[in-house]
Amino acid sequence: MVRDVVIVGAGPAGISAAVYLQRVGYSPLVFEKDRVGGLLMNANLVENYPGFPEGIGGTELVDLFSEHLKSQGVEIKHSEVTEVKQEKGHFTVVTPDGDTESRIVLITIGTKPKEAGIPGENELKGTRLFYEVREIPERDEKDFIIIGGGDAAFDYALNLSKGAGKVDIVCRSTSPSCISLLKERVQQAPNITFHKETSSESLSEADGKVKLSCKTPEGEKEFDADYVLIACGRESRWLDVKGLESVSSIGNMTRTTVRGLFVAGDVKQGDHRQVGIAVGDGVQAAMSIADYLERGEEK
């Protein structure tokens, strides 16, 4: 059986596209390798998504998005898409659980964190060192080091500071690069300290703690904590799926250089990564896909 639409990724972009397509009568199949909701699971407080005047926690918004998907009866398979192949006039979507054939594929796989490139980072990965707040196994009364100085680093610090011992944000720049609202909230939090001009040199583990050695204008400095979180930027996951290497999006649109292959959300947005943009982009892609399925042409 060749399906009409397969969506790869169930973050905000994939979810909004799936809900639209389901409502107009095309039953998309959504592949999600992890949990429904995507990166939004990490957000401390989303205050810029319309409809929630008091703001809403990332996990609460994800719960609502998931409920919406369920209420529409969207089909989800929890499996990682490893390859998208074009053959016999349609696509074959490859996962470890088998192949699915589809006329249209929409890629909404978002971004992945960049590594900090600090000696010792690899050895601590998955035990004492993480790249997303939701991966940290325990939080209560634990101490944290966050490496980075942008919105994500400050959002993570505010999130972790609830119930934590102390949180140290370590940043090599002279000032943070986050929005001023987050900066003010961090300044007011009694258990968060921001350390500027502090360059991370090496990581190690001793006596059940992570040790971070740094260089500062005043000399060497060492931090210790239960866990370290790296927030040094993100990059598109586009090249993680085989078959997409030579494909690119057309301008800022949801179409790509391959007919029938669409893209939406953070995976294509560059520096502007927001839930509202991902949701709008997902709907835009879904409308183009519906046109294509109806009339056989891309808009």
Ligand SMILES: Cc1cc2nc3c(=O)[nH]c(=O)nc-3n(C[C@H](O)[C@H](O)[C@H](O)COP(=O)(O)OP(=O)(O)OC[C@H]3O[C@@H](n4cnc5c(N)ncnc54)[C@H](O)[C@@H]3O)c2cc1C
């Ligand atoms: C700490 C933090 C705070 C934030 N706060 C805000 C905020 O306050 N306001 C705001 O507007 N935005 C915020 N954002 C940004 C927002 O979360 C993202 O812009 C949004 O989640 C992007 O949606 P997306 O669907 O494009 O991608 P993602 O949310 O990244 O979803 C992609 C999905 O695809 C899945 N996937 C990836 N590869 C595969 C594969 N090969 N096979 C199957 N599935 C795959 C992933 O598991 C994931 O579920 C925040 C982000 C972070 C990190």
